[in-house]
Amino acid sequence: MREPGARSKSNIIVLSRRRNYATERSPLPLIAAEGSSHRVQYVNSAFCKLVGKERKDLIGSSFSSVVPEGADNHCLELMDRVYLTGKSERLLDQEHRHTASNLVYWTYNAWAILDRENHPTEVMMQITDTTETALTNLSLEKVNEEIKKINEALLISSIRVQEFADTEQERTQAKKLESIGRLAGGLAHDFNNLLTVITGYTQLATEILTPEHEVQIYLKNIERAAERAAKLTAQLLAYARKQIIAPRVVNINTLIYGIDKMIVPLIGDNIQLDIKTNPHIGLVSIDPGQFEQLLINLVVNASDSMPTGGHLAIHTSERMPKIRTVQSAQENRADRYVLLSVSDTGEGISEKVMGNIFEPFYTTKAFGKGTGLGLATCYSIVKQAGGSIEVESELGIGSTFNIFFPVVNGVVEAPRIRENPVLPKASGVIFLVEDERMVREIGFTSLTRQGYTVIEAEDGVSALQKINAYEGEIDLLVTDVMMPYMGGKELAQHLRLIRPQTKVLFVSGYTDAAFNKLGVLDPDIAFMQKPYSVSDLLLKVYEVLNSSSNELPTA
Numbered sequence: 001m002r003e004p005g006a007r008s009k010s011n012i013i014v015l016s017r018r019r020n021y022a023t024e025r026s027p028l029p030l031i032a033a034e035g036s037s038h039r040v041q042y043v044n045s046a047f048c049k050l051v052g053k054e055r056k057d058l059i060g061s062s063f064s065s066v067v068p069e070g071a072d073n074h075c076l077e078l079m080d081r082v083y084l085t086g087k088s089e090r091l092l093d094q095e096h097r098h099t100a101s102n103l104v105y106w107t108y109n110a111w112a113i114l115d116r117e118n119h120p121t122e123v124m125m126q127i128t129d130t131t132e133t134a135l136t137n138l139s140l141e142k143v144n145e146e147i148k149k150i151n152e153a154l155l156i157s158s159i160r161v162q163e164f165a166d167t168e169q170e171r172t173q174a175k176k177l178e179s180i181g182r183l184a185g186g187l188a189h190d191f192n193n194l195l196t197v198i199t200g201y202t203q204l205a206t207e208i209l210t211p212e213h214e215v216q217i218y219l220k221n222i223e224r225a226a227e228r229a230a231k232l233t234a235q236l237l238a239y240a241r242k243q244i245i246a247p248r249v250v251n252i253n254t255l256i257y258g259i260d261k262m263i264v265p266l267i268g269d270n271i272q273l274d275i276k277t278n279p280h281i282g283l284v285s286i287d288p289g290q291f292e293q294l295l296i297n298l299v300v301n302a303s304d305s306m307p308t309g310g311h312l313a314i315h316t317s318e319r320m321p322k323i324r325t326v327q328s329a330q331e332n333r334a335d336r337y338v339l340l341s342v343s344d345t346g347e348g349i350s351e352k353v354m355g356n357i358f359e360p361f362y363t364t365k366a367f368g369k370g371t372g373l374g375l376a377t378c379y380s381i382v383k384q385a386g387g388s389i390e391v392e393s394e395l396g397i398g399s400t401f402n403i404f405f406p407v408v409n410g411v412v413e414a415p416r417i418r419e420n421p422v423l424p425k426a427s428g429v430i431f432l433v434e435d436e437r438m439v440r441e442i443g444f445t446s447l448t449r450q451g452y453t454v455i456e457a458e459d460g461v462s463a464l465q466k467i468n469a470y471e472g473e474i475d476l477l478v479t480d481v482m483m484p485y486m487g488g489k490e491l492a493q494h495l496r497l498i499r500p501q502t503k504v505l506f507v508s509g510y511t512d513a514a515f516n517k518l519g520v521l522d523p524d525i526a527f528m529q530k531p532y533s534v535s536d537l538l539l540k541v542y543e544v545l546n547s548s549s550n551e552l553p554t555a
Helices: 021-025 045-051 072-087 131-208 218-239 252-267 288-304 326-330 374-386 437-450 460-469 489-499 513-517 534-545
Strands: 030-034 040-044 088-099 103-114 120-128 248-250 271-276 284-286 310-318 337-344 386-393 398-404 429-434 453-457 476-480 503-508 527-529
Touching: 021 218, 030 045, 030 489, 040 120, 040 131, 045 120, 072 103, 072 120, 088 131, 088 453, 103 131, 103 476, 131 437, 248 252, 248 288, 252 271, 252 288, 252 310, 284 398, 288 310, 288 337, 288 398, 310 398, 326 476, 374 398, 429 437, 429 460, 437 453, 437 534, 453 460, 453 489, 460 489, 476 489, 503 534, 527 534
Parallel strands: 271 310, 429 453, 429 476, 476 503, 503 527
Antiparallel strands: 030 040, 030 120, 088 103, 103 120, 248 284, 310 337, 337 398, 386 398
């Protein structure tokens, strides 16, 4: 059996115990130690110089005592391996403490020394001082680490710059929203009063004339125009977030299939419609009417982008919105989102246009073909529902609008089904308070024809004077909310002090933050939104008079 470490002479350098001239004069530090005891047997002059000791002080010492602190572990292991295997090895850049304050780095090349019988007796090590190179490499590593930190800082800075830009863009959008909101509020109040008058007189004239009368077709056209104007006003209010909304917990799949028959006539025969809904999506909270407005606007927008035909897809699923930064991921983010995706194969949206598509009154359509409120209204509806919009588009390929709604807990609320019964002739005393003369005349005429006794007033102050002078019972106060001198809420509170049994119906054509604080939109408060038709007014009055509720706003 071959002894440990025995190797052929072709692979192992064989040196006699008597060191030759070349070894002694070598500029490279050399040290030889017994493989079993680690006792130093030989050092050359270069090694003595390296460690700063005399040869006589080194020979016979332990290897670990003649090299700097820190060399005993890895270097002794290296020595043992070479002694046992006979294979040359190299140990790179070992860190040693040369003095109390200085570190040095040495590289070791080790090989076995055999006797004449080819048995290992010692291990020779050649030592190279690599301190300068190692320190340079360490410096480069530190530089690289610093560069990495700088790059990370730059990345964070760029993200923050982008976040700042996004925030500024949102602030700009919010300012535009506020400006348009103020404009929309004022316009909506006047428009809704006028539309109430137009709709009311149209319905009264329709009822007076025979169904075959030639004027009926003109009245029908007036009524349609009024409906279109009412929708435009509703878009203004929705964009400005001043529309009265009634969010409900719903499954948007049900809402989509409830209006799919409306979509087909809107897109035409040359566009293929594909509706795919995921039955396992969560529930969301949104006003069903606003959702219908949102989807119809997206469908019309997609249809307009495909004048020669194409493919329109409406899909639902669950997916998280794209998140650019960790910070934004932590803010106002739900655990689950329902995705409504509306895709078309139309003309696409250019990068130049993309930044303006949600701007109010911005449109690329020909003059008279669009109001520029469609996508702006969509944006506002989605934001009001706590959602977000992502748009993907490529010119000549098409566009996809991804709408994300946060999933909410709860159960689907049953739809509010409104019936229009034939109302019997009525009796009772109604106080009608309305500052718009023509609206007041419509209300007076329609309620009187129905059989009610109507006392009218043009504002809260004059109404309170007439109420104090009236000695009979008052069954119902129908009052506009926003009026000069005294508003409807204040009037109702004064009335209740002297006539606590009188019921109250609030009416308004405009809402804003201040209006909402009045509390008239609470579910238990009787309220009717302008514009309304004659039949709307009569039905609402009938419902309030026959209701057990008699609440006033407490806000």
